[in-house]
Amino acid sequence: RKIQSLKKKDRKQKNKTEKKKTANESFNNLYGQKKMKxxxxxxxxxEKEERExxxxxxxx
Incomplete structure (x- = not known):
């Protein structure tokens, strides 16, 4: 019984970290695009100033 609950907690924790990772990646991608622009x-x-x-x- 205890082992099952521990496995469940572990699974939940794993899901949380996966969600965080994907959120961070998408944020970093957006931030990176903004910086590039x-x-x-x-x-x-x-270049315009040089031309002028x-x-x-x-x-x-």
């Missing part, structure tokens, strides 16, 4: 935006902004600087130099 931010990096790309920064890169584009820098070059244009100003060519005018002068």
């Amino acid at each position: 931010e990096r790309e935006k920064k890169k584009k902004r820098k 600087k070059r244009q100003k130099k060519s005018i002068l």
Whole structure:
């Protein structure tokens, strides 16, 4: 009887940790995507600024 209840508790605990893992993974994926987008935006902004600087130099 005790062994059965222990097995049940163990199974429940395992399920909890699995759920936590999947939640963490999805969060990390979303967070990673957000970071990538931010990096790309920064890169584009820098490139645009560089282009504008070059244009100003060519005018002068």
